[in-house]
Structure formats: C-alpha cells, structure tokens
Amino acid sequence: MKIEIAEMRAREKLSSLLSKSMTSGFDKKLNLTYLEVRSARVHATVSVDGTLHQPAGIVHGGVMASIVEAVGSAGGYAWLIDRGSEDIFVGTTNTTDFLKSTSDGVLEAIGEPIHQGKRSQVWRIEIKQIETGATICVGTLRGQNIPSRQRG
Template sequence: MQISKDELLKKANAASKNTLMETLEIEIVDFTEETLTARMPVTPKVHQPDGVLHGGATAALAESVGSFASHIFINTEEFFVRGLEITANHIKSVTKGYIYAKASFLHRGRTTQLIDIRVTDEDDNLVSICRLSTITLPKKK
C-alpha cells in the first residue's frame, strides 16, 4: 500500500517532537524527489533585540531542512547523517509572517552531500542563501 504525501508530511513532522524544530515551530510543508521545503513563523521569539529575524534562527531552519533532506534519502537502519558545515548569507530583513527554506542537492554522494537552501519570505523574496554539507556515517553494530 502506498502512503499519501499528506501522510508522509505528517510522519516527518511527528519526528520533530521535543527537538529544536518543534521549539522554533519549523514544519516540513512540501517535498519532491529533488527538494524539501519547510517553513518557520517569524515571531518575537526568533527576533533579534531590534525586532527583526535573527540570523541564527534562519541558519537553524536551513540546517534543519537540509539535514532532513539528507536523512530521508538514506537507509536509517544502517546510517545516520550529521552536519559538517553551514554557511549563510543574509540578504533581507523580516519582522513577521513565515519564512520558507527550500533545500535542493548540489551533490548527493554516498558519504557526503552538499545542499543549497534558499530562504524566502511569503512573497518569494530572497531572505538568505545557505549551503550545508552533511556526512553519512554507519551506525555501530
């Protein structure tokens, strides 16, 4: 029996219970064979003291969606994924609404992955551009 896209999204979001993703209210909202998209509300809890979105919260969203994208393409019984490095260039300030992070692979190797993450606002304006490298490692038996 094939599982629906809605059921897959529900299952993916349930995996975020009691994590930073839940704390920041990050929700996976879409995926294709090539991309994974998540959103995060921009509220005072993710603001800098001057009332704009904190770059660290944006980076946390980007690393979450990028790592999750790497994770869903591996055999989780035998392997796990860890982030190696993330870079973020912040382009535009946001004070409210939602931001969306869309992860797509630049390289999808057996051991290392390089993911491009475009963070946009609700009007599809570029907020940040991020790059994440991840590594897939075997679980100890």
Template sequence: MEPLGIVFTEIGPDFLRGTMPVDRRTKQPYGLLHGGASVLLAETLGSVAANLCTAPGEICVGVEINANHLVAVREGTVTGTARPLHVGRRTQVWEVRIEDELGRLACVSRLTLAAVPHRTPASAEG
C-alpha cells in the same frame, strides 16, 4: 524544531520545503528575523532531506554550514526550500533558500553533511 514553529510543508523528488514564523521566538532584539534562526531552519531542512537519501544503516550529520543573510524580515512567515547540490556515498551538499512572504530571498545557505554508520545509544557506549 517545534519550539520555533518549524513545519515541513512539501516534499518533492528533489526538494524538501518548510516554514517558520517570524515572531518573538525567532526575532533578534532589533525586531528582525535572527540569523541564527534562519540557519536553524536551513540545517533542519537540509539534514532531514539528506537523511532521506542515505543508505540503510547510515545517517547524515552536519559538517559545515554557511549562510548569507540578504533581506531583513520583520514579520510573517519564511519558507525554506532545500535542494541537493551533491549526493554522494560519503558526503552530501545541500542548498537551502529561505524566502519571505513576498518571495524575496532572505537567506541562502549551503550545508555539507557526512554519511556515517548509525549507532544506537547502547552500541555507542561499547
């Protein structure tokens, strides 16, 4: 997160929001926001939000993510907002909408996560 400048900016009862700059770190060779950077922002927001909703002793891990890139972004900052579509005992599905500074929808992503028992590194070895 930190190397790409992702910052959490707001949390609400049903959302988590964060920003990411569109700069040399997040652009592809043609000067546009890299689709992979958008997916990274989406998975970061969705995963953190999901983990805020897990039962004690569990963590949520990504199972599948998809993204549709809708508007090219060349500069500025994008803002992603993660909202739950389904929060179950074993699975969660989150939608992340990423907008540019003009409020245009640049990317929409859906992330599916599984709730699994949390293991410390020592217990994972044994």
C-alpha cells in the same frame, strides 16, 4: 511486494522522526513545519513571531542558519532512508548568507541537493518571505553520512 513494504517502512520511519522533531524537538522552537520531504527536495515553512527576534526586532541570524541546518538535514536523511540505509546524516558545515532582514510573516525554505555521495552530501537552501517573495537568505549545508556501525 517486498520493495513496496520496505519503501513504506522507510517513509514511516522518516515521517515519525520529522513528526517528533516538529512536536517536541528543536524544529518546534523554530515554528518549523515540513510540507514536503523527499531525497531530491525539501519544502518547509516557519511562522515568525517575537521569540525568533534578536534585540533589534528582526529575525535572529541563528534562526536562519538553523532553518538551513534543519531543512538540509531532513533531505539528507530522506536520501539515506530512500536508499535503505541505516546511516544517519549530520551537518558538518553550514554557510548562510543573509540578504535581507525580516521581522514577521511566514518564511518558506526550499532545499535541494547539490551533491549526494557515499560519504557526504551538500544541500542548497533558499529562504524567502512568502508575503513578499523576497529572498531573505541562501545557505549551503555540507554533511556527512555516518555509518550505523560508527555511532555510539
């Protein structure tokens, strides 16, 4: 019973953080919506509009890199919460390879861990355009698990 309550509290904490980010944080500016956030998989969508375009009329590369960062960070944090940790996960290296441009529609991002360790995690994120199924970019986010005692 204690374990179930702890897991429920951990899920509520994650849900609260994601909800806040989607309603008033940077994720809102990206039009990012989390559909699933687990320690082994993150699924999110982004509705593309003109606010995400560069001057040439296509989605800005920084938007794609930001989606990689957001999705990988959500998964990294979910993994820490699932372990009962008070640590936080922060991205330290974001590598995003752009394969195809897009200017509209809905993007789907799927993130999965490559490595989850005591001090670091590495996540791979693939972003596709839902309407065509085309892979738009692939990114890797390396991050550090920061112990709560080191924050401040």
